[in-house]
Amino acid sequence: MAGHNLLLDELYEKDIQQLIRLSESVGWDYDESEIRTIMISGLVYGHKTMAGEIVSCAAIIPYGDNLASLGMVIVHPNYRRLGLGKEVTIRCIQSVPRSVPIMLIATPEGKPMYERLGFKSVDSIQKYLCDSYHPPRNTDVIDYSFAPYHPSHLPGIIKLDQSACGANRKKFLSVRVQQAKQAITVQNREGDIVGYAFSIQGTVNLIIGPVVAPNYKVASHLLHKLAIANESRLRIDIPKEQGEFGSILVERGFQMVSSPPIMLLNGDDLPARDRTLFGIAAQVFG
Incomplete structure (x- = not known):
């Protein structure tokens, strides 16, 4: 550890309240339920001072053997320019095999370091x-049925999600659906699950996704x-390729505020x- 006297180690449930405060220090809005889902789904590392104060963190979430997602990379403003972001990111990278592709969604500040x-x-x-959400004036008639989530739907959701995201996210989805404010499935005439969506109530936004x-x-x-x-402000992050869906969002009162890169x-x-993924879960989950 060069240039500082801080301990880099795995973080656990007992550290959640400190992680919330660290998130607030940079203007982010991670809450207890979100961090708990991250910890159950993956691993969180961070630097601590000798007094036990958490001053950095990053999370890595493996999805089977062919993908992992890296995110929640935060360094407290008082501890920047010490290389903490790089060190905690490397620790996350080292926690998965070198054969596993690691994706992240970069902030402008973090992109040079990731490069x-x-x-x-x-x-x-x-x-x-x-x-301010604007309901559609006309609703297209579609040949599908919609139903609230039931635990019996989970295997179908996992299979569908794997085709949409290119990875098996069983562990994450099993936790995320319990966190959801609402969860809806779509079925075709034969009763097969062909779509799903969750909403997650955050401290600032209602997050729609996946x-x-x-x-x-x-x-x-x-x-x-x-x-x-x-009544909350709504947030949804969509793949760039889903341009027609983006046009629908604008019609419904959404505004695109940024277009961060996916890095690998x-x-x-x-x-x-x-090409069936229309909204990601959140940037930390990819």
């Missing part, structure tokens, strides 16, 4: 916020069902996806 570590930009997402659907019209129905009865280490491309 120095070997990450390359391979795509981008689009972040949308909405302070959203997986056979097409943008079905995705817009899922969006409406999750957004219509809520240990690979040239993200795992193959079937």
Whole structure:
């Protein structure tokens, strides 16, 4: 550990309140339920002072053997320029095999550091916020049925999500659905699950995602069902390729506020996806 007298180690449930305060120190809004989901789904590392104060953190979430997501990289403003961000990121990278591609969604501040570590930009997402949701004037008639989540739906959701995201996210989804304010599934005439969406109530925003659907019209129905009865500001992050869905968001009162890059280490491309992902879970989960 060069240039400082701090301990880098794995963080646990007892550290959640400190992690919330660390998040607040940089203007982010991680809350207890979000951090708990991250810890159950993956690993969190961070630097502590000799007095036990957490001054940095980062999380790595493995999805089976062919993808991991890195995020929640935070350094307290009073401890910057000590190389803590690089060190905690490297610890996350070292926690998974070198054969596993690691993805992250970069902030402008973090992108140069990730590039120095070997990450390359391979795509981008689009972040949308909405302070006043506008319901659609006309609703397209679609040949699908929508139902509240039931535990019996989980195997179908996991299978569908794997095709949409290119990785098995069973552990994460099993936890995330319990955290969800609302969870909805879509079924075809044969009763097969062909779509799903969750909403997560954060301290500032109602986060809509993941959203997986056979097409943008079905995705817009899922969006409406999750957004219509809520008073919180809405947030959804969508893959850049889903331009038609982005146009729907603008019609519904959303505004695109940023388009951060998706970066990848240990690979040239993200795992193959079937273009049914219309909203990511959150930037830390990819």
